[in-house]
Amino acid sequence: MLPHGVRPENQRRRGTPSPQTNGSEPNGFVDSASDPESAVFNPKLMDVLKVRFLLQWKLTVGLPEELVDMIVDAAEYWPSTEHVIDEQRTIHKDCDQVLLKTVPFLEKGSSPRPLPHRGAHPCRRIIFNLSSRDQGGGRPRHNMYEFSWTWFDTEVIHGAHKKCMYANGNEQEILDNERGQVRKHYTEADDLLLPRGNKLQVNGAHVSEMQHNTIIWDYRDDVKADSPEAHEIEKTRGRGRLTLDGRGVRELEVGDSIALWARARFPGWSNHVHRASVRVYWAV
Numbered sequence: 001m002l003p004h005g006v007r008p009e010n011q012r013r014r015g016t017p018s019p020q021t022n023g024s025e026p027n028g029f030v031d032s033a034s035d036p037e038s039a040v041f042n043p044k045l046m047d048v049l050k051v052r053f054l055l056q057w058k059l060t061v062g063l064p065e066e067l068v069d070m071i072v073d074a075a076e077y078w079p080s081t082e083h084v085i086d087e088q089r090t091i092h093k094d095c096d097q098v099l100l101k102t103v104p105f106l107e108k109g110s111s112p113r114p115l116p117h118r119g120a121h122p123c124r125r126i127i128f129n130l131s132s133r134d135q136g137g138g139r140p141r142h143n144m145y146e147f148s149w150t151w152f153d154t155e156v157i158h159g160a161h162k163k164c165m166y167a168n169g170n171e172q173e174i175l176d177n178e179r180g181q182v183r184k185h186y187t188e189a190d191d192l193l194l195p196r197g198n199k200l201q202v203n204g205a206h207v208s209e210m211q212h213n214t215i216i217w218d219y220r221d222d223v224k225a226d227s228p229e230a231h232e233i234e235k236t237r238g239r240g241r242l243t244l245d246g247r248g249v250r251e252l253e254v255g256d257s258i259a260l261w262a263r264a265r266f267p268g269w270s271n272h273v274h275r276a277s278v279r280v281y282w283a284v
Helices: 045-058 065-074 228-237
Strands: 080-085 089-092 097-101 123-133 150-157 211-218 257-264 270-282
Touching: 045 065, 080 097, 089 097, 089 257, 097 270, 123 150, 123 257, 150 270, 257 270
Parallel strands: none
Antiparallel strands: 080 270, 089 270, 097 257, 123 211, 123 270, 150 257
8 A cells, every 4th residue: 555645646746835636626524434434444553563663673674763854755645633513513603613723743531631643833735625615695606715704714722632622531621712602793903804814715605506615735835925837826726825835734633633624704694614624743
């Protein structure tokens, strides 16, 4: 079986934003059977540790640890954790919700402990899968991401494992108003009034059909936010231009959590989420 990184679908040029599938593409995911990740081999932690052991200790001349690191990274042979919600949710005007929270590189439990990892910033890739749409109706625009008021954001919770994120193995709410039970009133001065350059993904506006988006963040991404390429990606794919430089991956530390928010603004607008998942890859 080929390692994850040498499969044809994973080849990408350094500095180029990772591919994304939109609702108009045939390979967006609908369920686990058609999830593009299901065709990709995602090694488990023990798989990676065994490969490292073989390279370092079972060859006639064992490879130095630094070279093993380079081989593992070149093959993109990293373990991963996945967090999924399959329940349908509808987020109405100003009732933003946290769909899920990851706890990368940690074992779940009342007192999570770090899994084996390499370095203070071991994250290598994050893959977001979203199945969603807005309320539909109205006339679709030529650029369906322009003037769209339903979208997704990410929030990093630093040191989440120290904030009692789990109690007796059950996830706890550690952010304000995670369930959107209290409708907030956003003003023009509020950074969360409209989707900004740091948004994860915008729904196409006035589109009744389900849209399936795969957003890939890679630690090697280096598209500058003020570049023409970043503005084009934001315009044609609905991604935030501030999320294309890889910093969100490179700066993630052990114990940090990524909260995935779903948002909606203005009367009549609603964000209909049918499925969402986040898979986090890290170096061992």
